[in-house]
Amino acid sequence: MLRLEGLVLEQGDFRLCADWQIGPGARVALIGPSGAGKSTLLAAIAGFLAPRAGRILWQGQDLGPLPPGARPLSILFQDQNLFPHLTLAQNLGLGLRADLKLSPDQRVEVDAALERVGLGGFGPRKPPALSGGQAGRAALARVLLRARPLLLLDEPFAALGPALKDEMLALLAEVASATGAAVLMVTHAPEDALRFADSVSLVAGGEAAAPVPVERIFADPPEALRDYMGRAPGTATGAVTGKGGRIGGA
Incomplete structure (x- = not known):
């Protein structure tokens, strides 16, 4: 289990808070505007950034004293x-x-x-x-x-075309299933979250919110997510089909 316990990250004027946990095998998409702190959160979990307050725990063990190479995770960048x-x-x-x-x-x-x-x-x-x-x-x-039991992904497939990205997301799902890893995936594309994740953490306004089931958050998005996606609630463009489906209406 990954636990972000009263976590506070600071860099200059930037501040991000998180307090939640996920279990083994969870697949969480981190979504939010550029500069909100999605990559910063991954950097802290990976050990590249020390928290200002709080702890990052895996299976009850505080990862704070461990250098990046000793942490039970893999990380992929673009x-x-x-x-x-x-x-x-x-x-x-x-x-x-x-x-x-x-x-x-x-x-x-x-x-x-x-x-x-x-x-x-x-x-x-x-x-x-x-x-x-x-x-x-x-x-x-x-x-x-x-x-490793924890996998962090910072938009590793962002530069790929739609068809190839779909292929990579499918392969990622196979690898995650084979290893049993919990996955945190930064993405700017809600459709990627729908294809791969089971829950979404909205990173906005200085907070990485507790993950919410993916279909539920897109069916009734909070205001910060509606602002990010540029959609009004209850419109055809806000329609969501099930996992592996799409965002958008007729």
């Missing part, structure tokens, strides 16, 4: 966290050993992870030779290898 001078096999191997001195069994694990995401035989290639979709698949393969 650049997919791939080192361009290393091969894909080496990039994935870093998820198992920082010195890349892999055992034969670990090398088999790397090959199996690439195969699992549709990149069998791509191990010798380097990231600059990949398409955006292939880079996303490689990043997810490393997440699969690491098998």
Whole structure:
């Protein structure tokens, strides 16, 4: 269980508060206007930003004393966290050993992870030779290898076209199911939340609100979310179908 206990984050004049928890396997979309603090919240959970007050706990353990590399999580950014001078096999191997001195069994694990995401035989290639979709698949393969119980995503598929983004979200769901990870995903696209998440935390006005079931929040959005989406409540453009559906009306 991830618990944000009286959490307060500050950077200059910026301040963000959060006080809520999610269970293992939860899939939460963080939605809100640019600059509201979505990425800042992930940075704090990952250990890159110390809280001004409060605690971040996983399974009851305070993560505050732990450096980023010792925390039970993986994080993906828009650049997919791939080192361009290393091969894909080496990039994935870093998820198992920082010195890349892999055992034969670990090398088999790397090959199996690439195969699992549709990149069998791509191990010798380097990231600059990949398409955006292939880079996303490689990043997810490393997440699969690491098998950490918490996964943070900061718009890793934002630069992809709609069809390819849908494919990556489906693959992300497969990886999350395979690892049992709880997922926090920053997105500016409500439709991405509908396709992947089971709940939404609205980040606005200095607060990361407690997650609300995804279909419920879009069916009756709070004022801050209506302002963000630019829709009035009760209109056809505010209609929401079920998960895997769409936002919008006829």
